[in-house]
Amino acid sequence: xxxxxxxxxxxxxxxxxxxxxxxxxxxxxxxxxxxxxxxxxxxxxxxxxxxxxxxxxxxxxxxxxxxxxxxxxxxxxxxxxxxxxxxxxxxxxxxxxxxxxxxxxxxxxxxxxxxxxxxxxxxxxxxxxxxxxxxxxxxxxxxxxxxxxxxxxxxxxxxxxxxxxxxxxxxxxxxxxxxxxxxxxxxxxxxxxxxxxxxxxxxxxxxxxxxxxxxxxxxxxxxxxxxxxxxxxxxxxxxxxxxxxxxxxxxxxxxxxxxxxxxxxxxxxxxxxxxxxxxxxxxxxxxxxxxxxxxxxxxxxxxxxxxxxxxxxxxxxxxxxxxxxxxxxxxxxxxxxxxxxxxxxxxxxxxxxxxxxxxxxxxxxxxxxxxxxxxxxxxxxxxxxxxxxxxxxxxxxxxxxxxxxxxxxxxxxxxxxxxxxxxxxxxxxxxxxxxxxxxxxxxxxxxxxxxxxxxxxxxxxxxxxxxxxxxxxxxxxxxxxxxxxxxxxxxxxxxxxxxxxxxxxxxxxxxxxxxxxxxxxxxxxxxxxxxxxxxxxxxxxxxxxxxxxxxxxxxxxxxxxxxxxxxxxxxxxxxxxxxxxxxxxxxxxxxxxxxxxxxxxxxxxxxxxxxxxxxxxxxxxxxxxxxxxxxxxxxxxxxxxxxxxxxxxxxxxxxxxxxxxxxxxxxxxxxxxxxxxxxxxxxxxxxxxxxxxxxxxxxxxxxxxxxxxxxxxxxxxxxxxxxxxxxxxxxxxxxxxxxxxxxxxxxxxxxxxxxxxxxxxxxxxxxxxxxxxxxxxxxxxxxxxxxxxxxxxxxxxxxxxxxxxxxxxxxxxxxxxxxxxxxxxxxxxxxxxxxxxxxxxxxxxxxxxxxxxxxxxxxxxxxxxxxxxxxxxxxxxxxx
DNA sequence: CTACTCACG
DNA sequence: ACGTACGTGAGTAGT
Numbered sequence: 068x069x070x071x072x073x074x075x076x077x078x079x080x081x082x083x084x085x086x087x088x089x090x091x092x093x094x095x096x097x098x099x100x101x102x103x104x105x106x107x108x109x110x111x112x113x114x115x116x117x118x119x120x121x122x123x124x125x126x127x128x129x130x131x132x133x134x135x136x137x138x139x140x141x142x143x144x145x146x147x148x149x150x151x152x153x154x155x156x157x158x159x160x161x162x163x164x165x166x167x168x169x170x171x172x173x174x175x176x177x178x179x180x181x182x183x184x185x186x187x188x189x190x191x192x193x194x195x196x197x198x199x200x201x202x203x204x205x206x207x208x209x210x211x212x213x214x215x216x217x218x219x220x221x222x223x224x225x226x227x228x229x230x231x232x233x234x235x236x237x238x239x240x241x242x243x244x245x246x247x248x249x250x251x252x253x254x255x256x257x258x259x260x261x262x263x264x265x266x267x268x269x270x271x272x273x274x275x276x277x278x279x280x281x282x283x284x285x286x287x288x289x290x291x292x293x294x295x296x297x298x299x300x301x302x303x304x305x306x307x308x309x310x311x312x313x314x315x316x317x318x319x320x321x322x323x324x325x326x327x328x329x330x331x332x333x334x335x336x337x338x339x340x341x342x343x344x345x346x347x348x349x350x351x352x353x354x355x356x357x358x359x360x361x362x363x364x365x366x367x368x369x370x371x372x373x374x375x376x377x378x379x380x381x382x383x384x385x386x387x388x389x390x391x392x393x394x395x396x397x398x399x400x401x402x403x404x405x406x407x408x409x410x411x412x413x414x415x416x417x418x419x420x421x422x423x424x425x426x427x428x429x430x431x432x433x434x435x436x437x438x439x440x441x442x443x444x445x446x447x448x449x450x451x452x453x454x455x456x457x458x459x460x461x462x463x464x465x466x467x468x469x470x471x472x473x474x475x476x477x478x479x480x481x482x483x484x485x486x487x488x489x490x491x492x493x494x495x496x497x498x499x500x501x502x503x504x505x506x507x508x509x510x511x512x513x514x515x516x517x518x519x520x521x522x523x524x525x526x527x528x529x530x531x532x533x534x535x536x537x538x539x540x541x542x543x544x545x546x547x548x549x550x551x552x553x554x555x556x557x558x559x560x561x562x563x564x565x566x567x568x569x570x571x572x573x574x575x576x577x578x579x580x581x582x583x584x585x586x587x588x589x590x591x592x593x594x595x596x597x598x599x600x601x602x603x604x605x606x607x608x609x610x611x612x613x614x615x616x617x618x619x620x621x622x623x624x625x626x627x628x629x630x631x632x633x634x635x636x637x638x639x640x641x642x643x644x645x646x647x648x649x650x651x652x653x654x655x656x657x658x659x660x661x662x663x664x665x666x667x668x669x670x671x672x673x674x675x676x677x678x679x680x681x682x683x684x685x686x687x688x689x690x691x692x693x694x695x696x697x698x699x700x701x702x703x704x705x706x707x708x709x710x711x712x713x714x715x716x717x718x719x720x721x722x723x724x725x726x727x728x729x730x731x732x733x734x735x736x737x738x739x740x741x742x743x744x745x746x747x748x749x750x751x752x753x754x755x756x757x758x759x760x761x762x763x764x765x766x767x768x769x770x771x772x773x774x775x776x777x778x779x780x781x782x783x784x785x786x787x788x789x790x791x792x793x794x795x796x797x798x799x800x801x802x803x804x805x806x807x808x809x810x811x812x813x814x815x816x817x818x819x820x821x822x823x824x825x826x827x828x829x830x831x832x833x834x835x836x837x838x839x840x841x842x843x844x845x846x847x848x849x850x851x852x853x854x855x856x857x858x859x860x861x862x863x864x865x866x867x868x869x870x871x872x873x874x875x876x877x878x879x880x881x882x883x884x885x886x887x888x889x890x891x892x893x894x895x896x897x898x899x900x901x902x903x904x905x906x907x908x909x910x911x912x913x914x915x916x917x918x919x920x921x922x923x924x925x926x927x928x929x930x931x932x933x934x935x936x937x938x939x940x941x942x943x944x945x946x947x
Numbered sequence: 948c949t950a951c952t953c954a955c956g
Numbered sequence: 957a958c959g960t961a962c963g964t965g966a967g968t969a970g971t
Contacts, residue, residue: 602969603951622951629952654953657967684963686956693965696955703954728956728962782961791961852958864962868956872963900956900963 073193073328074123075186076114077204078174079131082163084205085109085226086156093155094849098349099475101832101845103155107162111353113203113226114170118333121201126333127189127326128167128174129182136179138315145315146260155850162348169340173331180322183209187318190217192328203229208257210237211248211318243277250283253313262312265305267298283313346488354488369493370517371524373411373418381431387414390440390464390530392523395424395452396515398507400481401691402448403561403674407456408509409516412436413523420516422509427458440464442526444483446551447679450558467526469550470533472680473542476842479680487525490532494525541839545873549838550679553876556883556895557677557687564672565694565710565896565906568942569664572709576660579652586649593642600649603628614640651702659698659706666692672713677898684865685840685872686900695899697943707944712906720893720912720939721946722919723902726751727871727933728784734929735837735866736820740813745931752777758813759806779806783817784867786860821863828862836869837927874933875901878926885922889914904943912939 089096089105096105118126138145167174177185186202190212193200200217202209210219210232220229234245243251254273256264264273280286287306293299302309338357345353374383392413399405407424426432436458442465443449453460471478471486478489484496500518501507509515537543591597594613598605607626610616616639620627630650636643666673675694677687689695698706712719724730729751733741744754749765756768756776768776775796782792793803811818825847828834833843842865846858879898886893893907893915903923905915920935927933938946 599969601952601967604969624950627951650953654967658954658965662966678964682963686963688964690965693955696953696965698954699956700954723956785962788960790959795961853960856960860961868963871956902956 071125071198072121072123073189073198073200074117074121074126075189075200075202076126076128077182077186077202077206077209078128078163078167079182080205081113081203081222081226082106082110082156082160083152084222085113086159088226094846094851094854097845098347099843101848102348103159104162104348104350106156106159107166107348108350108353109226110163111166115356117203117220123201123333125328125331126172127331128172129185130174130176131182132176132178132180134178136181142262142311142315144261166341166344169344170336171334173326175324175326177322177324180319184319184322185324187212187320188322188324189328191320196328208248208252208316209318211245213237213245242274247277247282249313249316250277252316253283253309256308256312257316260315262315263305263308264312265309266301268301272298283309346491370520371418373420373516373520375516376419376421376426378426378429381429384412384419384432384435385414385417387439389415390442392526393436393441393443393449393460394519394522395449396519397452398501398509401676402452403668403676405452407452409519411519411523413520413527415527418520418523420519422512422515424456427453428456433458437461442530444468444486444522444526445481446554447558450555451561454558454562463551463554465530465534466551466554467529467533468680469554470537470546473546473550473840474533474536474540476683483522483525487529490529492525492529494521540841542841545838545840549873549876549880552880554679556879557679559883560895560897561674561676563894563896564668564670564674566672566713567663567667568709568711569667572660572664572706575705576656579656579660583649583652583656586645586652590642590645590649593640593645600646601653606646614642616640655698655703655706659703663692683842685836685869687898694897704944708942710943711941716909717906718909718912718939718941719943719946720905720907720915720919720937721902721943722923722935722937724875724923725934725936727874727901728867729780730929730931730933731870732784732817732820732867733931735870736817737930738814738816741817742931752780755780755810759809761809775806779810783810784864786821786863824862824866825859828858834862834865836866836873838870838873840869840873842869871901874927875903878923879903881926882919882922885918904946915939
């Protein structure tokens with residue numbers, strides 16, 4: 068029979084190592100309450116690895132006990148120079164204990180003794196009992212315990228890699244036996260444990276002495292054999308130190324431990340307990356590593372009983388006034404093109420599923436759906452997908468994704484399983500049921516139906532909790548009156564889509580392609596070789612090695628060839644301008660010609676998807692394709708000629724807020740001077756220029772002064788730093804500082820606002836927009852200067868950017884109501900952060916020109932007016 | 948899958 | 957002494 072295996076872990080030293088291994092990640096590993104988890108995470112990984120490697124039958128994790136030990140009694144200063152462990156580590160120790168327990172392992176500490184002594188004692192008992200022992204530690208001292216039956220694994224580079232110390236390995240590496248380690252330490256002393264050895268004796272000398280005399284005792288017995296020397300004198304003088312230090316270094320193997328080998332049998336982890344712990348600690352990586360719950364077993368167990376709906380049994384659907392859970396499931400992300408794979412409808416009493424989405428448009432079911440209030444996960448996705456089936460859903464009264472996002476914008480996964488987990492509810496992940504990437508596929512019906520049924524159950528179960536949480540965070544109105552209605556508006560915009568005039572775009576593309584080829588040839592000629600112009604790596608080699616241009620900036624991986632760098636090199640070589648020109652057209656060609664044409668759906672239109680639950684500020688984002696970064700300046704602006712109305716005789720109409728963020732700042736800061744500037748409709752950048760340049764009349768403001776003042780205004784909104792401003796407008800840091808000082812002198816309440824936001828973030832851990840949208844800033848207390856400063860700038864910027872986002876969302880909802888109420892044919896198509904784009908019959912343009920600005924500038928009542936500018940024309944290009 | 952670059956507000 | 961503007965998405969290289 069194989070020998071029994073024992074695993075002994077030096078918990079205190081491993082925890083310490085684990086903490087510092089991920090010290091630079093300290094801020095990435097925090098839960099929502101700000102508790103740090105980096106050491107827990109690294110410790111957990113170590114446990115998983117070592118258990119898999121050793122396959123132990125018994126495990127004990129030993130810890131030091133706080134307070135002194137018998138060693139302190141022997142020598143006052145033992146470990147006397149140790150700094151107190153940082154609080155970020157101390158707070159994790161109870162969590163590590165809990166984790167060890169959940170792993171099914173014993174842990175133990177003993178008053179007056181160190182973890183080492185517990186380990187030494189058990190290792191000896193185990194050897195006597197014929198067991199094989201592995202010791203894991205971050206402390207080399209334990210290698211003295213190595214024998215043929217005891218291997219000491221010392222952590223190396225963090226805690227992931229271990230170095231195995233056996234007697235043979237120690238002989239090879241140090242030329243001593245494990246027991247001689249204590250003699251070595253007696254002679255050398257130990258600076259980290261703060262005990263002295265013999266003066267001037269370091270590792271080299273000590274090893275030489277031990278090679279000759281074997282032990283401290285024998286060395287002193289034969290001291291007279293040494294030739295007179297300074298070293299000999301030191302040995303004589305420090306004799307007491309040497310013997311005391313040897314004793315301090317000696318690990319006890321007979322400590323009075325109250326735990327025995329029989330108490331530490333290992334039976335394996337309690338996965339659910341670990342899942343609970345990791346969930347509480349927001350440790351997603353650790354959670355992901357846990358074995359997925361057996362899908363078949365849990366599906367069978369946890370799934371509510373369900374009825375498979377057919378057109379023969381639709382009458383089974385009960386009439387109810389309570390909200391109904393609904394989910395129309397698709398495997399692909401882009402619901403404008405994805406095929407439905409099934410749906411679920413559930414009330415508190417009954418659950419109905421089907422893999423045939425066309426059933427939804429069968430009249431009794433369509434009518435039933437339209438007549439019931441729905442609770443869903445991602446309203447917009449369900450609305451658009453239903454619309455593609457010709458189905459109009461009933462009023463959506465709750466959206467778990469939107470709610471979760473509002474409660475904490477970090478909690479915005481598209482996987483309901485993840486969101487459920489974030490709210491302490493267990494639901495399998497889509498990724499586990501459907502697979503990911505190439506392996507993603509429709510599961511067999513029992514598994515599909517079970518998953519759908521569980522999702523519906525989760526929706527009904529989570530709703531009251533999320534609703535209560537929204538109320539507690541004062542976000543009920545934001546949810547009910549803003550985001551949820553907005554989802555319907557966005558759905559209509561996405562469904563409408565915007566036609567792309569492909570021939571027009573293709574013609575532009577041909578011209579750009581031609582000029583690309585010309586530039587390419589020219590550049591290869593100038594460089595004297597051909598290379599891949601699209602590769603920053605190859606381009607860097609050509610510019611900075613072959614052509615020896617001065618290196619302005621480097622990236623992590625090599626030379627930077629970004630515009631800001633090339634701009635500075637323009638005069639050094641004609642090749643630079645050609646590269647810049649090439650870059651411009653290459654970008655236009657690949658992203659805006661090829662890219663946009665690829666995104667056109669069979670109806671000839673582009674149907675972007677707005678991500679309503681992604682940004683940390685409350686803005687929307689746009690994907691597949693991104694319609695919020697269509698070129699607006701330079702030659703690229705021509706692309707906008709290709710965006711045209713749906714019908715002949717129709718036009719494109721656009722309105723945008725003028726300086727909405729600065730107006731929001733003027734409002735929330737309460738700054739009298741800034742408010743006055745807006746109330747009198749002054750040019751805000753010129754106004755700022757007068758102040759920071761100390762001018763008395765607007766006439767004195769030169770265009771360049773205005774440009775710099777404009778950059779300063781932007782900088783303020785971003786949570787300014789003199790460095791950033793200096794870099795942006797190419798002035799010295801000192802000048803930038805003078806600008807900022809001048810700025811705050813002129814707008815003193817803006818400075819107060821900045822200070823106030825940082826203080827609020829520190830106090831409550833989050834900042835809010837005008838509409839109580841919340842953003843948590845865990846890193847506001849970070850010890851890492853950069854992370855903390857970033858959090859501070861975010862605290863200043865988010866209420867501004869986020870409130871502006873709130874305002875345009877209100878305007879969008881009201882504008883949709885207005886279009887409906889006035890029975891206009893015009894439709895809202897796009898939103899680009901501070902701008903709304905419509906299409907409509909030419910005859911309605913005048914009406915839009917009257918209506919849209921009115922709705923937009925009255926969306927919210929601020930202390931300063933909101934200004935809106937409108938344009939319209941035959942294409943998006945002309946609506947500017 | 949990450950890094951770089953560049954398009955937008 | 958340090959290294960910094962805020963918020964996004966997409967295409968291309970290169971591991």
